[in-house]
Amino acid sequence: MSTSTTTAPLLDVRDLTVTFQRKGGRATSAVDGVSFTIAPGEVVGVVGESGSGKSVTSLAVMGLLPTRATRVGGQVLFEGRDLLTLPTAERARMRGRELAMVFQDPMSSLNPVLTVGLQVTEVLRRHNDISAADARTEAVDLLRRVGIPDPARRVGEYPHQLSGGMRQRALIAIALACKPRLLICDEPTTALDVTIQAQVLELLRELVAEMGTAMMMITHDLGVVAGLCDRVNVMYAGRVVEAAGRQELFAAPRHRYTEGLLASIPRLDSPRGDRLTPIPGTPRDTIGWDRACAFAPRCRHVTDACIHPDLELAEMDPDHHVRCVHPAGRPEPATEEHR
Numbered sequence: 445m446s447t448s449t450t451t452a453p454l455l456d457v458r459d460l461t462v463t464f465q466r467k468g469g470r471a472t473s474a475v476d477g478v479s480f481t482i483a484p485g486e487v488v489g490v491v492g493e494s495g496s497g498k499s500v501t502s503l504a505v506m507g508l509l510p511t512r513a514t515r516v517g518g519q520v521l522f523e524g525r526d527l528l529t530l531p532t533a534e535r536a537r538m539r540g541r542e543l544a545m546v547f548q549d550p551m552s553s554l555n556p557v558l559t560v561g562l563q564v565t566e567v568l569r570r571h572n573d574i575s576a577a578d579a580r581t582e583a584v585d586l587l588r589r590v591g592i593p594d595p596a597r598r599v600g601e602y603p604h605q606l607s608g609g610m611r612q613r614a615l616i617a618i619a620l621a622c623k624p625r626l627l628i629c630d631e632p633t634t635a636l637d638v639t640i641q642a643q644v645l646e647l648l649r650e651l652v653a654e655m656g657t658a659m660m661m662i663t664h665d666l667g668v669v670a671g672l673c674d675r676v677n678v679m680y681a682g683r684v685v686e687a688a689g690r691q692e693l694f695a696a697p698r699h700r701y702t703e704g705l706l707a708s709i710p711r712l713d714s715p716r717g718d719r720l721t722p723i724p725g726t727p728r729d730t731i732g733w734d735r736a737c738a739f740a741p742r743c744r745h746v747t748d749a750c751i752h753p754d755l756e757l758a759e760m761d762p763d764h765h766v767r768c769v770h771p772a773g774r775p776e777p778a779t780e781e782h783r
């Protein structure tokens with residue numbers, strides 16, 4: 445089932461499944477019936493622990509999963525067209541122009557033997573009919589817009605000559621060069637120092653708002669979600685377990701996993717001396733969804749009813765969906781911190 449937005453969605457992911465065929469014939473399911481939408485200009489977070497399927501979901505949307513031994517099912521509708529059925533060449537043409545992606549590690553995403561300027565102009569010239577000189581002028585302007593100082597000099601530099609923060613800014617310049625309709629960011633600040641993280645997130649927020657670009661923000665950091673996202677999808681073991689507006693999610697989490705995630709991070713409004721409550725166990729303590737709620741082994745509220753093969757993502761409120769047999773009630777209203 446799909447979580448809804450009021451305007452026609454830009455991206456409408458329906459019942460996405462990704463299965464990897466392992467050596468010896470065993471298939472593992474990484475994404476298991478994921479559905480969500482992103483409206484034009486909307487910033488949607490995908491949050492969850494390591495291994496929950498966030499990156500595989502984004503790579504499936506971008507068409508960047510390895511084709512060998514990978515089975516992708518469902519639909520990825522971009523402005524109504526199913527990307528999964530488009531010819532490979534057409535998908536490649538859309539990457540950079542309609543959809544772009546920023547990865548976690550800028551050093552492995554940038555080409556080390558090409559100047560930063562050349563990597564920006566390459567994208568501009570691939571998708572636009574412009575001269576080399578105009579592309580260079582535009583590249584300098586883009587580097588300036590992403591906050592790279594002295595951009596006219598920096599265009600001639602190689603990635604290793606830039607700091608980590610500057611490299612990530614260069615990568616953002618490349619991703620936004622053709623003003624894509626959708627930008628997918630996969631943990632874009634994890635590899636950066638904490639002070640630089642905030643600057644890069646603020647830059648992303650400003651740029652997508654200015655360009656009207658929608659953003660899918662993949663993160664395990666609820667602080668990033670609180671500061672940036674309009675709506676949030678919480679993933680666990682390859683499925684969306686809760687989908688809600690940001691305010692609603694922080695004020696009244698309904699899934700016991702989301703509740704646990706929120707209880708395990710420090711909050712400014714917690715009383716002094718209040719202890720954080722970690723979620724017991726690890727994501728490895730999982731039951732297959734076909735037999736039960738995958739979170740059941742780690743859940744403090746588990747009962748026999750959680751052994752239930754058809755646990756649907758159910759509507760709690762308009763635009764708030766939860767996959768849980770014992771969802772939490774509605775606690776106190778949102779604090780200023782999360783508005």
Ligand SMILES: Nc1ncnc2c1ncn2[C@@H]1O[C@H](COP(=O)(O)OP(=O)(O)OP(=O)(O)O)[C@@H](O)[C@H]1O
Binds near residue numbers: 474499
């Ligand atoms: N190419 C692949 N072949 C086989 N299994 C894979 C492949 N890529 C990912 N997986 C598996 O798919 C599952 C989901 O991985 P994914 O990278 O999407 O998780 P994630 O939520 O993004 O975690 P992280 O935050 O650590 O990146 C994991 O169990 C992972 O081992």
